[in-house]
Structures are given as C-alpha cells and as structure tokens.
Amino acid sequence: MNDFITKYLSHFNIEAIVTAGLNKVLSLVLLFVAFYIIKKIAKASVKKVLVPSLKVSTQDIGRQKTISRLVESILNYLLYFILIYCILSILGLPISSLLAGAGIAGVAVGLGAQGFLSDLVNGFFILIERQFDVGDVVKLTNGPITISGTIVSMGIRTTQVRDADGTLHFIPNRNILVVSNQSRGDMRAQIDIPLKFNTDLEQVYRVIEEVNLREISNFDQITGVTVLGPQNAISGQFVFRVNLFVANGQQNKIYHQFFGFYQDALRQAGIDLPSSGPTVLK
Helix, strand or coil, rough: CHHHHHHCCCCCCCCHHHHHHHHHHHHHHHHHHHHHHHHHHHHHHHHHHHHHHHHCCCCCHHHHHHHHHHHHHHHHHHHHHHHHHHHHHCCCCCHHHHHCCCCCCHHHHHHHHHHHHHHHHHHHHHHHCCCCCCEEEEEEEEEEEEEEEEEEEECEEEEEECCCCCCCCEEEEHCCCEEEECCCCCCEEEEEEEEECCCHHHHHHHHHHHHHHHHHHHCCCCCCCCEEEECCCCCEEEEEEEEEEEECHHHHHHEEEHHHHHHHHHHHHHCCCCCCCCCCCC
C-alpha cells in the first residue's frame, strides 16, 4: 500500500506545488495589503481634494455631500471589482471562462448585471436632473409603496433614506419612480386653531394679527403669512386657519411655536377655546 502511494505521489512535483501555493498565498496577501492602502488613499483624496474643491464652487452643501458620496460609491465599486478580478487571476480562474460555463449562475449574474445597469442609469438621471440632494426631505414612490424621510446618501446602486422613527431604508435607484421633494422652495406650516362656532371672529382676527406683528419679525425663517380665517376642516372641526410660509425643514418647529403663541394669546384675551372633542358647524 505504501509503495502504491509513493509511486502515485512520484508523478507529482510536490516541491513545485508547494512553491506555487506559497506564491499564490503571498500574492493574495500583497493584493489585500495593496487594496487596503489604495482604498484609504482614495477615501482621503475625496475628503482632501474633491470636497474642498466643491466648497469653493457654487454648489450648496447638500449638492456637495451628494457628489462626494457618489464619487466614494463609484470608487468603492471600482476597487472591489478590480480586487475580485485580481483574486480570480491569481487563482488561475479567468472570469470569461467562469461565466461561459456557469450555466444557471451565468444567467443569474446576467440578471444581476441588468438590475445594476438600471440602478446606474436611473441614479445618473436623478443626479443630473437634481431630483434630490443629501439632506433633502422627500417622498419616494413606487406604485403603492411610499417611503418618506431625509436623504442620507446616494450611491450608484442605492439611495439611503432615514424616516421619522430613525429607520434607514436602502432603496435601489431603479425602484424610484416618483420623487416628491419637500426641500425645494418655501414650505407651508398650516395652523388650524379649534374654535367654538359662536366665537367672536373679529376679536380672534385682532388677536392673531397682534401675535403676528409681535412674533414674526423674530423668526428669519418665516417668509410670509396668510390669515385665511374661519374654516370647516375635513374632520368637521370649526377652525381658524393661518398659513405661515417658512424655509424648508423648519415647518414643524414653526408650527408648534406659533400654535402655542396663538392659543395662549386667545386664552389671555378671554376667548373660550374647546377643550375636548371637535366643534362642528351646523
């Protein structure tokens, strides 16, 4: 039995096999070290070269973040593609031969590449048309699915959106069909103050105008105000409506502050506000 094994092994050049194996291991180690160094250099270059150059341009902060993170994403994909190609080459497994003989796996790779290309093309048009930038508050819609939140990052394949409860959504760019951007131009803070149907509306008008004259000048983010007066809300509630136009992203803060201002002023003026349940116009 030992003679058979010895005779069988004599057909192989063990020393050459070990040497070749060690060479491949050493090549892989050097490859990973080089990859790590190049990736660090690429990331540092984006931060120290690209970002400062964007800051001196006419691009706003959101646009600067969008472009810099997109460039980082492109570099990452490119570096990982080169890494995989080099690994396969070191192991003596050419990619073309693998794909040609992969069968079902080749079809899967082809479908994946098709999806990746769709993500890339849609992401390109989103960037060129500037449908949104990092920091924008948006609604992204695909059929019955709608995701609302703040754009955290945009890559060549996915867009990251963080919603109000902190959940981070990763959305393939090809699935973004309708973009509703709430961060372009002024936004409206609609304030509905519940009233009883027999309230003296002239007194309410006077109180609201006094609050506006006293407070609005203290808020630079408010660009305009429209007092619409008594309204019948969708719920049937009788309300006094005021629209404040504010810089995007500030509408919730302004809403809560001015709702409090109006409510306190009306109570101090002796106007009885409903404490519970809707007051419905009859």
